[in-house]
Amino acid sequence: MSEPLLACEDIVKVFPGVRALDQVGLRLQAGTVHALLGENGAGKSTLIKVLTGVHAPDGGRLRWQGDEVHLRSPLEAGRLGIGVVHQERNVIPGFSVAENITLQQPPARRGLISPAAMIGPARDCLQELGLDLDPRLPVRELSVAQQQLVEIAKALHTDSRVLLLDEPTASLSPGEAERLFEVIRRLTARGTCVVFVSHKLEEVFALCDTVTVLRDGRSVLESAPLSEHTHDDIVSLMVGRAHAATAFTPRTVDASGPAALSLTGIATAAGHEDVSFDVATGEIVGLYGLVGAGRSELVKAVLGLDRVHSGEVRVHGEPASISSPRQALHRYGIGYLTENRKEEGVFLDQPITRNIAVTVWRKLAGALGQVSSKREQAVAQDLVDRLGIRLARLGQNAGELSGGNQQKVSLAKWLATDTRLLIVDEPTVGVDVRTKHAFHELLWELARDGMPIVLISSDLGEMVTLADRVVVMAGHRVRGQVANDHDYERMSQRIIRLIHDRPAPEAAVEKGRMTP
Amino acid sequence: MRTAAVAPDAGTEEPQTPPRTSDRLPFWVNQRLGLLVLTIGLALLFGALRPAFFDARLVLFPLLRDISTLTVVALAQMVVLSVGHMNLAVGRMAAFGALFAGFGYDRLGLPLPLGLLLCLAAGAAIGALTGWIIARTGVGSFVVTLAMDFALLGLVSLAYSALTENAAFTSTPAGLDELRAYSLADICVGPVCGSPAIPQIAQFTVLALIALGFLYSCTRIGRELLLTGANPAAAELSGIPTKRRVVTAHALSGLLAALAGFMAAAGTGTFRASIGDDFMLPSFLGAVLGGTLLTGGVVSVVGALLGTSLVAVIRKGLDLLGVGLESLNIYLGCVLLLALSADRVRNVLSYRKVVRST
Numbered sequence: 001m002s003e004p005l006l007a008c009e010d011i012v013k014v015f016p017g018v019r020a021l022d023q024v025g026l027r028l029q030a031g032t033v034h035a036l037l038g039e040n041g042a043g044k045s046t047l048i049k050v051l052t053g054v055h056a057p058d059g060g061r062l063r064w065q066g067d068e069v070h071l072r073s074p075l076e077a078g079r080l081g082i083g084v085v086h087q088e089r090n091v092i093p094g095f096s097v098a099e100n101i102t103l104q105q106p107p108a109r110r111g112l113i114s115p116a117a118m119i120g121p122a123r124d125c126l127q128e129l130g131l132d133l134d135p136r137l138p139v140r141e142l143s144v145a146q147q148q149l150v151e152i153a154k155a156l157h158t159d160s161r162v163l164l165l166d167e168p169t170a171s172l173s174p175g176e177a178e179r180l181f182e183v184i185r186r187l188t189a190r191g192t193c194v195v196f197v198s199h200k201l202e203e204v205f206a207l208c209d210t211v212t213v214l215r216d217g218r219s220v221l222e223s224a225p226l227s228e229h230t231h232d233d234i235v236s237l238m239v240g241r242a243h244a245a246t247a248f249t250p251r252t253v254d255a256s257g258p259a260a261l262s263l264t265g266i267a268t269a270a271g272h273e274d275v276s277f278d279v280a281t282g283e284i285v286g287l288y289g290l291v292g293a294g295r296s297e298l299v300k301a302v303l304g305l306d307r308v309h310s311g312e313v314r315v316h317g318e319p320a321s322i323s324s325p326r327q328a329l330h331r332y333g334i335g336y337l338t339e340n341r342k343e344e345g346v347f348l349d350q351p352i353t354r355n356i357a358v359t360v361w362r363k364l365a366g367a368l369g370q371v372s373s374k375r376e377q378a379v380a381q382d383l384v385d386r387l388g389i390r391l392a393r394l395g396q397n398a399g400e401l402s403g404g405n406q407q408k409v410s411l412a413k414w415l416a417t418d419t420r421l422l423i424v425d426e427p428t429v430g431v432d433v434r435t436k437h438a439f440h441e442l443l444w445e446l447a448r449d450g451m452p453i454v455l456i457s458s459d460l461g462e463m464v465t466l467a468d469r470v471v472v473m474a475g476h477r478v479r480g481q482v483a484n485d486h487d488y489e490r491m492s493q494r495i496i497r498l499i500h501d502r503p504a505p506e507a508a509v510e511k512g513r514m515t516p
Numbered sequence: 517m518r519t520a521a522v523a524p525d526a527g528t529e530e531p532q533t534p535p536r537t538s539d540r541l542p543f544w545v546n547q548r549l550g551l552l553v554l555t556i557g558l559a560l561l562f563g564a565l566r567p568a569f570f571d572a573r574l575v576l577f578p579l580l581r582d583i584s585t586l587t588v589v590a591l592a593q594m595v596v597l598s599v600g601h602m603n604l605a606v607g608r609m610a611a612f613g614a615l616f617a618g619f620g621y622d623r624l625g626l627p628l629p630l631g632l633l634l635c636l637a638a639g640a641a642i643g644a645l646t647g648w649i650i651a652r653t654g655v656g657s658f659v660v661t662l663a664m665d666f667a668l669l670g671l672v673s674l675a676y677s678a679l680t681e682n683a684a685f686t687s688t689p690a691g692l693d694e695l696r697a698y699s700l701a702d703i704c705v706g707p708v709c710g711s712p713a714i715p716q717i718a719q720f721t722v723l724a725l726i727a728l729g730f731l732y733s734c735t736r737i738g739r740e741l742l743l744t745g746a747n748p749a750a751a752e753l754s755g756i757p758t759k760r761r762v763v764t765a766h767a768l769s770g771l772l773a774a775l776a777g778f779m780a781a782a783g784t785g786t787f788r789a790s791i792g793d794d795f796m797l798p799s800f801l802g803a804v805l806g807g808t809l810l811t812g813g814v815v816s817v818v819g820a821l822l823g824t825s826l827v828a829v830i831r832k833g834l835d836l837l838g839v840g841l842e843s844l845n846i847y848l849g850c851v852l853l854l855a856l857s858a859d860r861v862r863n864v865l866s867y868r869k870v871v872r873s874t
Contacts, residue, residue, distance in 0.1 A: 329755035336753060344753050347746045349813055358743060358754045361736040369735040413754060 003066050005030045005193050006051070006082065006162050012059030013046055019217050020046040023060065026212050027223040028162055028193045033184060035204045035226060036197045038214035039238055039432030044197055047214065048164050051195075052084045053077035078104060083155025084164040087430075089147050091139045098122035098135035101154045125153040128190075129183045145176035152183060163187060164195045169203060170430055173290045173458075181207055199432065201231055213237045239434050248441065251448040253468055254281040258317030260421050260452035261334075266311035268301040270294060272476045275311070279421070284443065284453045286467030286484070288460070288495055294476035295456045296339060299423050303328045303336055315421065329359060332421070335414030339425040339456070341403070345410035348399030352391060355398045355409050356380040359417040383412040388438065404435030411442075422446065423454040428462060440465055464491045472498040547807045551822040555829055562833030569836055576713035577699055583821075583828045584721040585779045589795045590802025590820040591724055592772035597803055598732070599765040600745040600812025601650065601657035603643075606773045606799045608668035610792030613639035613774020615672050618685030618787025621692075628691040635778045636771050642668070643770015647763035657766075676789045684788035695782050717779055721821075724772060729817045741765055745812025801827055805856065827852070 004027040013021040021043050028034055038044050049055045051062070053071030061068050064080055071077045074084075091100050098118040099106075107117035122135040131149055139147055148168060155163050165184075169177040184194050184207065198204055204211070205226065213221040213234065220237050221229075229237075259278040266275040272294055279285045287295045301308050304322040313320045315332045328334040338344040347355050357364070357376045364371045364379070380394055387408045391401060398409050407427065414422060424443065428436040443466055447453050457463055463470050464486060472479045472495055480498045484491060563569040570576065589606060596603040603609075617635035620626040626634065642664075650660045676683045694702075695717055700710020732738040744751045744761045752758045776795065781787045804810060805826060806819020830851050834844045 325753050326755040326757055338750075338753055343747075344749045347743055347750055347813070350743060350746050354739060354743065358739070358751075358756065361739060365736040369737055370730070371734065371736050371739065373734075 002029065004028055004063075005065060007063040008047075008051070008060065009063065010060040011047070011050055011057045011062070013043075013050055013055055014058045021050065021057070022217040024214065024217070024219045025222045026051075026219070028195065029210070030161065030191045030193050031188050032209040033188055033194045033196055033207055034223070035208035035211040036195055036214070037201075037204065037211060037234060037238055039434060042214040042238070042432075043217040044214055045166065046217075048084060048166055048195075048197070051077070051162075051164060052082055075104075078158050078160070081159055081161040082164070083158060083160030083162070085148060085151045085155065085166065085168060087167045087170060089144065089151070091147050091150055093138070093140035095139060096135065097126075097133055097137050097139055097142070097150055097153075100139050100150055101125055101135070101157050103154065104158050121157060122153070125156045128156060128186070129153055130186065131183075143176075145172050145180070148172070148180070149183065152187075156187075160192065162193045162195065164197070166197045167199065167430065168196070169198060169200060173292075177203065199430065201234060204234075205231065235433060238432070248444045249448065251282065251444070253283040254450065255283075257281060259314065260316055261454065262312075262314040262317075263302070264312045264314075266298070266302070266313070267309040268298065269307040269309065270297040270301055270476070272298050272301065275473075275476075275478050277471045277478065277481065279452045279454055281452055282447050282450045283469070284447045284455055284467050286463040286470040287454060287456045287473060288458075288463050288470050289473035290458070290499065293473040295473055296425055297476075298473075299336065299425065299454070299456065303334065303423075329417065329419075330362070333417075333419050334421045334423065335359075335417070335419035337411055337414060337422070337424040337427060339429065341407055341410055346398045346406050348406075349397055351395045352384070352389075352398050352401075352409055353377055353380040353394045356383055356412045356416055359413045363417070379416050380412075383416055386415070387412055387442065404431040404439075407431055407435075407439070415446075419451070421452050421454075423456070425456045426458065427455070428457075428459065436462075460492050460495065461488065463495075464488045470495060474499050548816060548819050548822055551805065551819065551826055555822060555826045558826070558833060559829050562829070562836060566833075566836045569833060572711065572713040573699075575832065575836070577715055579828060579832045580713060581715045581717055581783055582832075583825050584715060584718040585776055585783065586795075586798050586802060586828065587721050587821045587824045588724050588772055588776040588779060589799045590806070590824050591728055591817070592769045592776060593799035594803040594806075594808045594815050594817070594820050595728070595741075595772065596657065596765050596769045597808050597810060598741045598745050598812060598815045599762055600748070601762065601765065602661065602810075603646075603766065603769045603773070603799075604658065604661040604796060605646065605665035605668060606769070606776075607792035607795035608665045608672065609639055609642055609770045609773035610777030610780065610795055611672045611789055612642050612668050612777070613770075614777035614781045614787050614791045615675055615789075616774075617778050617781065619675075619679060621689045621787075622685040622687045623679070626689065628689045628695075631689060632778055635774050639774020639777070640767045640771040643773070644763055644767035646770065647766025650766065651759035651762045673789045684786045686786055688785060692782055693785065696785060717782060720775060720779055724775065725817055725821060732815055732817060737761070737764065742813050742815065747813075798824065798827065801852070805852070 006028045008024060008026040010023040010025065011021050012019065012023060024043065024047060026047070036044055036047070046055065050057050053074045053076050056072070062071065063069070069080065071080070092103070095103070099115070101122040102118045106113045107121065108114065119135050126133050126135065129149060129152060131153070133142070133146065133150075139150060142150065152163070168180055172180060184196070187194055196204065196208055208226050210223050211221060211226045211229065211234070212219055212223055215238060260281050261279040264276050267273045275298060277285065289295050297306065300306050302313055302322065304324045304327060313322065315334065320332055322328045322332065325336065328336070342348065353376055357379050360379055361371050364375050366372070377394055383389070384391065384394070389401075389405050389408045389412065391405065398406055401409065411424075411427070427443070428439050431439065440462070443453060443455070455463070455467055464484060467484050470482045470484055470491070472482065482491065482494050482498065559569070568575060589610070592606050593603055613635040616638040617631045620631040620634045646660060646664050649655070650657050698716045699712045700714045700716070701712035702716070703710050732742070740751070740756045740761050741764065743754070743756055744758045748758055773792070773795070777791050780791050802820050802824035805823030806821070807816040808814065808819060827848070830848055831844065834847055839847060
C-alpha cells in the first residue's frame with residue numbers, strides 16, 4: 001500500500017468525564033472515498049474536529065504524507081490541504097458565490113481585494129465541479145444544496161487534497177444527492193481523498209471504497225476495503241451486536257369515533273391548496289414528500305403559526321380554529337415534535353428537567369404559581385425511564401446529550417402532558433441506527449395505546465415501517481394516499497409514481513394549470 | 517409501552533455514559549462563592565490599610581445604602597436579561613417613578629406608603645408599555661429601550677420644570693427622613709439594638725431579593741421567563757406565552773427601577789430629574805458580575821447583590837485610600853477585568869483537572 005495522504009495514529013481526545021477518542025487510527029489514501037461511520041456520540045465529529053485543527057489531540061500523532069504535523073487551527077489545516085464541509089452551512093449569506101469561494105485567499109493587489117479578479121478562479125472551481133452557477137450571485141439566493149456545493153468549491157480553491165464531508169446528504173433530495181455523488185467521483189478522479197460521513201448506509205455502499213467504523217471512541221474497523229463487508233456486518237460493528245429487525249406487535253386503528261384530526265380543503269398563506277386528510281384514533285398517518293413539498297409548513301399553519309385561508313380543521317370532531325401552539329397544546333392537546341431540534345425543539349443550555357416539564361408547569365403550579373421541584377423532577381424522571389434517555393443527572397443541560405437523546409427529551413415534553421394528537425416532524429434525522437429503531441418502537445407503541453400520530457418524514461423506509469397510510473404531498477398539494485402494506489419495494493414504486501405522476505413545478509405555476 | 521421503549525437498549529453491556537458529559541465541577545468554581553470571597557477579602561484589605569473603613573456610621577452605613585439601591589438597579593436589569601433582552605432605560609424609568617412619588621407627596625399630600633405604591637405602579641406601567649412595544653413590533657429591546665430612554669429624559673425634565681419651581685419636589689412626607697437616616701441601631705428589642713451600619717432602607721432590597729429569588733427558583737412564571745430567554749422559538753412551540761413573558765419581564769424591570777429611584781430619592785431627600793442618571797452601567801455590571809448571562813436564560817439573584825457589593829467596596833476602599841476620581845476608575849476597570857477573568861481562569865483550571873482524571 002502506498003504512503004497515505006493523511007494518517008492518524010492512536011489519536012486520543014478527552015473531554016470532562018469521557019474519552020471521546022481512544023487510540024483511533026485512520027489512513028486516508030489519495031483518490032479514494034473513505035466512509036467514516038458510527039452511531040451518534042461514537043466520536044465522528046470529534047475526529048473530524050481533530051483532523052481539521054479545531055481540537056488539539058491529547059495523544060497520538062497526525063501524519064501528512066508521512067511527516068508528523070501539529071494542527072493548531074482550522075486555518076493551518078486548510079493551508080496543509082485539509083478541507084471540510086460541515087453538516088451546517090458555513091457560508092456568508094450576504095457575500096457572492098465568488099467571494100465565498102475565494103474567502104480564505106482572496107485575490108488581492110497591494111492589499112486591496114479586487115472583486116473582478118475573484119470571478120475567474122471561482123468560475124474555474126465551479127467548472128471543475130460541473131456546476132453552472134453565476135459567481136456574482138449572492139449566496140443567500142441559492143438553495144441549501146447549492147450552498148453546500150459552493151462550500152466544496154471553496155475547499156477546491158484552497159487546493160484541498162483531503163475533503164471531509166460531514167453528513168452532506170442530510171438535507172438533500174435524492175436528485176441533489178446524486179449530483180453531489182457525481183461531484184465526489186470527479187474529485188476522487190483528480191486524486192483527492194474524500195471522507196464521507198453519513199447515516200445512510202445505502203449511500204455509503206454505493207459510493208465509498210474504504211471504511212472506518214467508530215464505536216464509543218474506538219475504531220472497531222480501521223481503513224478496511226468496504227467490498228469485503230456486508231451491510232449487516234457494518235451495522236453490527238456500529239451497534240456492537242447483531243442487529244435484528246424486530247417485528248412490531250400488530251395494532252389496530254379505531255376508526256369508529258370521529259377522526260382525531262380532520263383537514264378539509266385547507267388553503268394557507270404558505271401556498272397550500274385543497275389539502276384534505278383524516279387521522280383516526282390510534283392511526284399513524286405519514287406525510288411523505290420531497291424537501292420543499294410543504295409538509296412542515298402545512299402543520300405549522302394548522303398550529304396557528306401561519307394563516308389558514310380557507311377550509312376546515314376538526315380536532316376530535318370539534319371544529320377548531322387554532323391561533324397559537326399554546327392554544328393547540330392546552331385546548332386541543334396537540335403536540336408538535338419539530339424537525340429543527342436545536343433551534344426549536346430543546347433548550348440546549350437548560351436542565352433536562354425544565355426541558356421536559358415545560359408543558360406541565362401549568363398543572364403543577366400551586367396557588368402562588370409555585371412549582372414544586374420535587375414533583376417536576378418526578379415527571380421528568382418518569383419520562384427519562386420510559387424513553388430510556390441516557391443521562392448523568394436530571395440537572396444536566398440538554399445540550400450535553402447526544403443527538404438521539406436530545407430528540408427523546410424533545411419528545412418527552414409532549415408525553416408529559418396529556419397530548420391527544422402528536423405530530424412528529426422528521427423524528428430520526430441525524431439519529432443513529434439504534435436510537436432510530438428505539439424511536440420507531442416508541443411511536444408504534446404510542447399509536448397502539450391509541451395515540452393518533454401524524455408522521456412527517458423524508459425517509460421512505462421509516463414511512464413503510466411505521467405508517468398505516470401515507471399521504472403523498474408535492475408542490476403544497478396532496479397528490480394521493482396510499483395504504484401501507486409494509487412492502488418497501490411496492491410502496492416506494494407507488495409513492496414515487498404519485499409524486500412524479502405530474503412533474504412537480506413550483507406552486508405558483510401549478511395554480512394556473514391545475515385541473516382535476 | 518414502558519418495556520417496549522427500554523428493550524432495545526437493555527441488552528448492551530457497555531457502560532453507557534452519555535458522551536461529552538461534563539461532570540459536576542468542583543465547588544470552588546462557583547462564581548458566587550468567588551465573588552463573596554473576593555469582596556470580603558478586599559474589605560479586610562481596605563480595613564487593614566485604613567481602619568476607618570470599618571467605621572459603622574461614616575463609612576459602612578452609606579456604603580450599604582449605596583449597595584442597597586444599586587442592587588435593586590442590578591435586579592431591574594437582571595429581570596430583562598433573563599428573557600434575553602436589555603433595558604437601557606433603567607435610570608430614566610427610576611426617574612419616572614420618582615417623579616410620581618414626588619408629585620404624590622408634594623401635590624397630593626400622600627402618605628409615605630401610598631406615594632411608594634404610586635411610584636411602583638408608574639414604573640411597572642412604563643415598563644409594561646416598553647415590553648408591549650417590543651413584543652408587538654418585534655423591534656429589538658436595545659432600540660426600543662434606547663428610544664424610551666430619550667423619550668423619558670425629555671418627559672421627566674419637562675414635568676419637573678412645569679410642576680416645580682426649582683426642578684425638584686422638596687416637601688417630603690413624614691417618615692422619609694427616618695427612612696434615610698435610620699439604621700438597625702434604631703430598632704431595639706429590649707436592651708438589644710441592631711447594628712448601626714445597616715440602613716433601614718435595605719429592607720426594600722431584601723424584599724426584592726426574596727421576591728425575585730422565589731420567582732426564579734420556585735414559580736412557573738420564573739421558569740417561563742428563563743426558557744423564553746434561552747430559546748424564544750422553542751419556548752413558543754412549547755406553549756409558553758412568550759410575548760406575555762416579555763411584557764412581564766419589562767414591567768417587572770420598570771417596577772424595580774422605580775423602586776430604586778424611590779430609594780435614591782429617599783437617600784438624598786429630594787425628588788429631582790437627575791435621579792437614576794448613573795444607573796445604567798452599574799445595572800449591567802452588578803448583574804453580569806453576578807453570573808447573569810447577557811444572552812438570557814440564566815440569572816443569579818444573589819449574584820446581583822454580590823456583584824454590586826464588590827464594585828461598591830472597591831470604590832469606597834480606593835476612595836478612602838485617597839485615590840483620585842480618574843485613577844479610581846482605572847483601578848476599578850482593572851479589578852473588574854480581573855474579577856471577570858478570574859472566573860474564566862477558574863473554569864479552565866477545573867476543566868483541565870476533570871479532563872486529567874478521565
